[in-house]
Amino acid sequence: MTQEPIIKLENVDICFYVRESGHISLKEFIFKPGKYKLLQKQFVLRDISFEIYRGESVGLLGRNGSGKSTLLRALSGIITPDKGKIHVNGKVAPLLGLGIGLEQEMTGIENIKLSCALMGLSKAETKELIPEIIEFSELGETIDWAVKRYSTGMMSRLSFSIAIMKQPDILLIDEVLAVGDKGFQEKCLQKVNKLKSIGTTVVYVSHSMSEVSNMCSKAALLNNGHLEMFGDVQSVGDKYLQLF
Numbered sequence: 001m002t003q004e005p006i007i008k009l010e011n012v013d014i015c016f017y018v019r020e021s022g023h024i025s026l027k028e029f030i031f032k033p034g035k036y037k038l039l040q041k042q043f044v045l046r047d048i049s050f051e052i053y054r055g056e057s058v059g060l061l062g063r064n065g066s067g068k069s070t071l072l073r074a075l076s077g078i079i080t081p082d083k084g085k086i087h088v089n090g091k092v093a094p095l096l097g098l099g100i101g102l103e104q105e106m107t108g109i110e111n112i113k114l115s116c117a118l119m120g121l122s123k124a125e126t127k128e129l130i131p132e133i134i135e136f137s138e139l140g141e142t143i144d145w146a147v148k149r150y151s152t153g154m155m156s157r158l159s160f161s162i163a164i165m166k167q168p169d170i171l172l173i174d175e176v177l178a179v180g181d182k183g184f185q186e187k188c189l190q191k192v193n194k195l196k197s198i199g200t201t202v203v204y205v206s207h208s209m210s211e212v213s214n215m216c217s218k219a220a221l222l223n224n225g226h227l228e229m230f231g232d233v234q235s236v237g238d239k240y241l242q243l244f
Contacts, residue, residue, distance in 0.1 A: 004089065005051035006170060006201050007075060012084035014045040014070055043225050044070045048084070050220060050230045054169075057202040059212030059233060061240045062222035068205045071222070072096060072172050075203060090169025090201070097174055099147070099155050108143040108150070108158055109134075115162045129165050136191075137161035138184065157184060164191055171195060174205045189215070209237050 017040065045067045052058050060068040073079045074086055076094035094101075102111050112133050116126040134143050137157040147155065164171065171192065192215065196202060206212050212219055212233060219236035221228040221243075229239050 003053055005087070006054045006089050007052040007203070008085075008087040009048050009050055010085045010087075012045060012048040012074065012081045012086060013043060014067075014074060014079060015041050015043045015082050017041055045074075045222075046225045048227050050227065052201060052203065052218075054090075054201055055196070055199045056218055057196055057204065057216040059216035059219040059236075060203065060205045060222065061207075061209070061212060061219055061236065062228075063244055066222040067225045068222055069096070069174055072174050072203065072205055075170075076172055088170065091166075092170045092172060093163040093166070093168035094172040095159055095163050095174060096172065100159070102147050102155060102159060104148040105146060107146055108137075108139055111147060111158065112143075112162055119166060121166070133161045133165050136165070136187075153181065153184075160188055164195060167195060167198070168200060170201045170203070172203050175207075209240065213237060 048071065060071060062068050070079065072094070073096060074081060075088060076092055076096065077088070078094075078096075101115065103114065106114065109130070112130055113126060116129060121129070134140075137143070137160075139154060139157060142150070142154065147158070150158070173192075192202060202215070204212065204215055216233050218231065219233045219240075220230045221236050221240050223243060228243070229236050
């Protein structure tokens with residue numbers, strides 16, 4: 001029986017609409033319709049297709065603006081493709097940036113409870129997980145502070161600790177492991193490796209070739225919104241270094 005991919009992208013296009021540079025008068029816009037456009041269509045990702053199977057770890061490589069973070073947001077369901085299809089078959093835990101998914105006015109403990117509720121956990125399951133999340137995050141008494149008072153490292157600790165404790169099928173990581181002290185980074189990597197060992201699929205955005213090589217067995221190289229290459233991490237890494 002052939003294994004079905006846990007993530008599958010089919011000819012995916014994603015575009016944003018940006019304001020054209022320059023200024024025009026209201027008179028010109030009204031009396032010369034069609035000559036001026038207020039918004040311009042700009043493709044961020046173009047014709048992206050690849051498959052990821054359960055238990056695989058895939059690094060997303062590319063320069064700033066190549067579409068890596070946009071692709072991760074599309075996999076998490078935050079962004080809908082303008083064209084093509086994205087199939088994601090499993091429970092997703094997205095770590096897409098500092099503070100994303102955290103309510104700034106709420107305390108750390110309140111954010112934990114809210115996140116658990118949004119993940120569909122019962123009160124009993126949440127109560128059981130809370131001590132583990134606090135212990136892993138190493139936030140101690142600051143768990144009762146409003147998140148808006150947290151440093152970037154503290155927000156990273158809280159976000160990561162919430163995401164990984166329920167053992168997701170798919171873990172999406174957008175460079176958040178680069179924030180914080182070295183000891184906690186190592187702790188996070190150990191936890192990710194443990195999740196990988198029990199079958200969690202990881203998609204990891206990073207500019208560090210060494211991090212991708214250590215964590216991933218495959219990689220995708222994005223260049224100006226196009227998929228330049230997808231395959232084993234060494235071959236894709238060599239191509240990445242040649243291009244950039």
